[in-house]
Amino acid sequence: MGAKTHAGRMTAGAQGEVVVFLIGMRINHFWAVHRWLPVFVAMPMMIRELNRDRSLGLLHHILLTGSPRTYMVVQYWESKEKLLAYAAAPDKRHHPWWARINRYSRKSARHVGIWHETYVVPEGSYETIYGDMPAQGLGKAFGVAGLGDGVQARDRLRV
Numbered sequence: 001m002g003a004k005t006h007a008g009r010m011t012a013g014a015q016g017e018v019v020v021f022l023i024g025m026r027i028n029h030f031w032a033v034h035r036w037l038p039v040f041v042a043m044p045m046m047i048r049e050l051n052r053d054r055s056l057g058l059l060h061h062i063l064l065t066g067s068p069r070t071y072m073v074v075q076y077w078e079s080k081e082k083l084l085a086y087a088a089a090p091d092k093r094h095h096p097w098w099a100r101i102n103r104y105s106r107k108s109a110r111h112v113g114i115w116h117e118t119y120v121v122p123e124g125s126y127e128t129i130y131g132d133m134p135a136q137g138l139g140k141a142f143g144v145a146g147l148g149d150g151v152q153a154r155d156r157l158r159v
Contacts, residue, residue: 003134009147011156012128012138019080023116024072035111042097043073049093050086057082060141076141080120124158 023043027036050058057078064072077083087094101114128138135144 005132005134006130006144007132010130010135010139010144011147011151012126012130012135012142013145014123014126014128014138014142016123017080018121018126018138018142019077019083020119020121021075021077021083021116022072022119023075024066024070024114026071026113026115027069027111028113029111030069032111039101039112039114040071042093042101046093046097047073056086056092058086060137062137074137076138080118083118127153127156129153 025039047061050056059076059078062074064074066072086092089095126138129147130136130139130144
């Protein structure tokens with residue numbers, strides 16, 4: 001059974017600032033499986049932990065593949081404070097994995113690349129529209145609301 005399709009034009013129900021976190025890896029040498037596999041399996045373990053405890057602040061995530069050998073997770077967070085708290089929490093999976101990956105990357109630097117970007121977007125600086133489809137991205141993270149007739153992107157962006 002697929003996700004519920006919302007008829008008509010919808011927008012994300014986000015209010016206030018939104019936090020979008022992108023994290024990814026690139027396998028530079030496929031033959032060095034012993035170097036990139038530990039990095040590859042770390043993220044699903046963290047995502048499972050975050051999904052089990054919604055109070056940690058992850059609202060939604062999407063796994064994407066990009067250019068060849070590149071994998072990325074787009075994450076939508078409740079707040080930048082919750083994202084930073086999770087990253088630093090010694091009793092959660094990220095902290096020990098990050099320390100391990102930092103140690104490991106000294107040996108694996110040529111074999112696997114890692115990166116992340118964090119965006120804290122103020123209210124009025126993001127805009128969404130979903131037409132006759134299930135919620136995606138911010139709409140999946142915050143829910144969707146009807147647009148109404150005559151509402152345009154410039155109204156949602158406050159430009």
